[in-house]
Amino acid sequence: MLPKTAAAQGWFSDTVLGAQIEGGIMASSARSSKNTSFGQLIPGRSNQPTLDQLALTWIKPVDPIGGGYGLGVNLRFLYGSDARSYVITGISDRILTGRYQVMPVYANVALHMPWLTKGGLDGQVGVFAAPMGVEALDPSVRAFYTLAYTTEYSTPFEHVGGMFQWHLNTHFDLQFGMDTGNQTSFGRGDNNHEPAGYVGLSGSNLAGGPLSFTYLFRVGPEDAIRAIGPRANSAQRFWNDLNGTWKFSDRWSVSAELNQVHDQGLRADTWSGVVWAALNVSPVLTFNARTELYRDNTGQFVTQYLGNTSYAQTLLGHPADTLSAPATTYGDLSLNAIWRPLVGHHVKLFQIRPEIRFDRSLNGTRPFGDFRNGSRVMVGGDMTLGF
Template sequence: MLAGVLALGSACYAQDIEVEPVVLDPSFEVAPVAFEDVEIQTISLTDSSAQAAAYGDACCNYDVGSCRNCCAGDGLAGGGWFVDGWISQGYTANFDHPANNFNTPMTFNDRADEYQMNQLYLAMGKNVEEESCWSLGGRVDLLYGSDYFFTMARGLETRQDLTRHWNGDGPRAAGEAALYGLAMPQMYGEVYAPIGNGLKVKFGHFYTIIGYESVMAPQNFFYSHAYTMQYGEPFTHTGALASYTAGDHLTLHGGVTNGWDNFDNPNGQLSALMGFQYATDTSSLSYSFINGKEDIDGLNNRFLQSLVYTRKLGSRWTYVFQSDFGLEENGKLDANFESDTAYWYGVNQYLFLKYTDTVDLGLRLEWFRDEDNARVIAVPIEAFSTGGNYYEVSLGANWRPYDFVNVRPELRYDSSNINLLGAQGPYNNFMDKQMWTASFDVIFKF
């Protein structure tokens, strides 16, 4: 498939319980969970210099710049062909021991008190050469594991009615989806044009440029993910995205896509995906947004913006601030059962410390406001659900005893004021308003 592209160039919680979207007038659809990239590059999985870079070092995903376009090693240099991969597997202990064995509304490491093989990941392709001539490249990513369920795209892994194309049945989605399956989160071609300081155009299926955290396990400090990433943002797009180098520090992005996690958009409309990144040796500021109609009938506009700021604090500390804001027209029913706009927004803060050459420490503080309960529990009906605040605090470490191994222990506390039809809270199978988890995973790169 990739060779064909190059030859041509030469010439959610809501997901776990599968809540049916509320039908409004005009109708709307609760989108599946989604994810990102500012110009996705792969990680050289055998380059010791790349692995030695820590959260206080330059050019690491959680340091200066986007978490989606750093940590590239020698395997990506020179525009040659590459094959990279890893396996991420872990265990999450839930202090409540929920009877259904799910840590919902937590996704990705969503299974309680049992082993998970989250990602067996393979990326292959050819990098464009950013020189004074035209260059062609492309990439295909395959993900097998429990994370497949959260990265599926409509029209690719699923049909238009969201039934699965090739993954089987199991305990997810009310018994309709297997614990483990296969997804193809990226499949795109890329062209480099020697226009001005350099123009790159990506066309196909690719990760989003929105947000900070990534689907790809090695590009995150924590094993678990923030609510913002899990429920507030898309994961993938299908379309075209151009990136232009406007100077030594500024990169501009712009394109059109099929919207949030759509390989094939059922309403036939396109969404605008735009952004920029300004990066220096010590700090980075990136802004991105997506705007378009995401419902089946193509009537209701959805808008999301994300701002990410990173700053090095001396030689050992790094601070990251993220703020998202999203809305969808006719995305909820108010107390009178009339259609109204749904909102979600939040703030994430990260602090990383390079403790030793092989150990990094990290803290994540998050407040996520699902004001109308349209994103997490996906019951945007004011008469049935109230509240909307989610808080989480995560303490973690990264231990890299070898260049190809990263061990990520984590302690996490979640709380929420959600009330849903008399349920006691969103945790422990709707029995609690708070949740404690202790987890770890091990990433082996090859």
């Protein structure tokens, strides 16, 4: 049932405006000639301070429009280094081409339809963040500054299309959707001529309350015709992602993710497992740990994009300045703290996250530091302000 308060006062009365800025730095023991950190899209440079994102948000929550139907709007635009990797070809790949770029995180119409069940069907149509995976682009809702290999290379980032949630009952939602592909759009922004889509199931408040999970299966062509020829239209990429969280108490919880990807066009596979643990020691301080095992079976997924537009060019199948390692099994461990003191009425979020991260090749390759090092240590962190 949708609330009627906003409808009675005027449809725009509950509009939400927001701004958020994040910047940080990660120093690496494996120095590279171009100050890049292999296997790290965020942050994209080592030993250099970075404006990761300046995000502006306008949200009109879903409110009744009659007959049990609801309508809303979600808009968030981002400027910063993160936009180089979260680029959407055909939409944001040519607006700015420097170190700092701009992109829509989401720009969609939100719908509620009173169909089939008491909870009905919710949907987002337009540009939306990919629903697969644990770690989000928004630094205020993820534990770490750096991202897991699984997040960066084995889950999608952005879509143009539609995603829907059918509320089966109070515990389970059926999720499904269709889009133009991972970080592609239409026309010149599409790297092949076929769509892709999702189907999956999520559950919440299970086992008496502490357990939640999401399983998503995704299938569709993701390779570029310019790169592998016409078979890009029929060569499928299969994604499987299962993640869940168990809250032991209000103070601590554990999350885990299992992921597998198979690409017919590249004849490539990845598989991985990630575990997060969080301990809230006070209302303003949380300690986190993350450990991961990630296998890139051919070395075609974990890639370093050296140029400012290399990521977008690779999506479209154009030649780009990139580096890839041989087939590698990566292990990584990250530790951090999140400090969120209350600083004033007008500041909604002040967050500082110091982090230390250890990466290692577990099968003898040397992917780090211009292929001289089999391991590395990264130390740094970021700061986020939200208004």
